[in-house]
Amino acid sequence: MTDMASLMEDRAAAKVISDNLRKPVDWDSPKITRNIKKRYAAERRFKSYGLVAICLALLALCTLALSIGSKGYSAFYQTYVQLEVTFDPAVIDPERTGDPDVIGRANFDGLIKQALRDRFPDVTSRSDKRDLYGIVSGGASYDLRERVLENPSLIGQTRTIWLISGDDFDMLNKGYIDPTVDEGDRRLNDKEVAWYNELVAAGAVEKQFHTRFFTSGDSREPELAGIWGAAVGSFYTLLVTLALSFPIGVLAAVYLEEFAPKNRFTQIVEVNINNLAAVPSIVFGLLGLEVYLNVMHLPRSAPVVGGLTLALMTLPTIIIASRAAIKAVPPSIRQAALGLGASPVQTVTHHVLPLAMPGILTGTIIGMAQALGETAPLLMIGMVAFIVDIPGGALDPATVLPVQIYLWADSPERAFVEKTSAAIMVLLAFLVLMNGLAVYLRKKFERKW
């Protein structure tokens, strides 16, 4: 009965207040007009702030894209020099065995040098000859060998062949070496420039699309260096990272969100996961070095170790994103499933996870993109080594795209400048591809409720 009495009192009090509210409001008073003007101004101001922010971001993006693009696009082309090469049987296969082993061991480099001497017969001095041989890349002899092994009937013939040029020659052809500056200040001396001009006049210099850049591994010679080894290394590394961090991360998130009791222990776990996300990546690298290499003796420089290390780094990102996605699934869906007699695990696997999947995948791909661009921890576990071979598996020594960029940026040859930019472009293309995949998966799995 007492609560009814208090209710009546409340109503009486409410009446007094509503009498105060009945005072008429003058909506045209100067104070209110001022207020409206101020509100409009504030809204305009706020919108312009947003516009300025977006413009700045776009400007930064354009600057980045332009500077990288303008520096790097030339790496997709390579200078080739046309020479008349005589496939001298005395050099290639003196005993006419036809044995690929013999042909394979032949001195094709000598053939190219002979061809260069034939092209410029008046070069005689030893040092001039050495300069002359620099016109053609040291890798050109491998191309010749391939050709002959493929087609042994070439032996004994003389053919006009486009050979890949040396990096300095390539730089000159691309305009990165200015022949007008003082001879001592450039990589090529006057004689070399003169040979170049002669070859250009004869139409024997040409830029071709540089497929080798996309198909070969690293090299000390810029014109032979390619990005494929690093790309494959990145692929294996990310594969290991994904295979570890996705299931572990999602399971941890599901457990923490759906099953774990909310007590001090889980609170500590949560705080630590959030802290882990902020730990500098180099620390993970040191951990990987100590645990995987020194204690577990896993192979050095291998994608499997890189993947394990990056998985540690990616885990917090995936857990946090997955938890947010799981939390966003409306509780009514869980209740509906539980109310029908679904077990907690069925509720999670049949309803919660499928609904949270877009968010989980987005988080995972963001984590993967982060891992793709990570350099520092990989330096610690030896993935910074100079590796020419394209890795055939997760246990082979390898390097990854960002480390390749770092290595090339560190190289003294002028030609590596454009390689660096080109490698950045390849890395960015991968990132765009991954983000595109994230958007696609998001759209595909997105369901409304």
Add this chain to the structure above:
Amino acid sequence: MAAVSQSAMTAEPSVEKPKMTARKLDLFYSDNQALYEVNLDIPEQQVTALIGPSGCGKSTFLRCLNRMNDTIDGVTIKGDVTLDGRDIYDKRIDVVQLRARIGMVFQKPNPFPKTIYDNVAYGPRIHGLVNSRDELDEIVMTSLERAGLLKEVKDRLQSPATGLSGGQQQRLCIARAVAVSPEVILMDEPCSALDPIATAKVEELIDELRSNYTIVIVTHSMQQAARVSQRTAFFHLGKLVEVGETDQIFTNPKDERTKGYITGRFG
């Protein structure tokens, strides 16, 4: 009628053939007690309405009946709740199976974001109630029919359930609950998110379902309780104040608080 009013006068919470019973049920959310010594019997194949002002514990009580409160952290329950004479809080009781036997319909329609067919088929599928596709089809059709929805959706069983109107969604949720062949159906304010026409349809449906199922419904609408239920229990501040035949509660309440609530003087 004489017998009915006789039993009402005694104000005994017990009925002759209870499907479910609650005895001395106390419930705590951490340190806050939400239910105080609730004794209530749910008669078989009748509709029992739980009414009372917001926060009075009626929904909490409803959720005790299929142990949905287990999913909330910090809930402690004392006392007994039985289904067919067996304590449902016994350790040997399988909660999953219990919830299959005691279905639930929620305040807001909550269909799964799947097709209409899959929504209804979900329960039978997870409980392994069917052996063949044909059997499942049959269960889905019967359930939709029973929920009065078949006519409206039979041409679009494979379209998403979320595309249905609110009233249709709620009837779909009822069909989904029915598909598991429950013995008891708990409804937590099933019409509060629906317009009057949809409400009327659901009420009609509740009345039809009574012949097959035992129904407990929480409602804020006195008219609804009067229309659909045979027994009404009035909760206030976590206590069961009064329970009896619906007619008696609405025409001749014995407790002053019940009278005050149903005549709209508070709440």
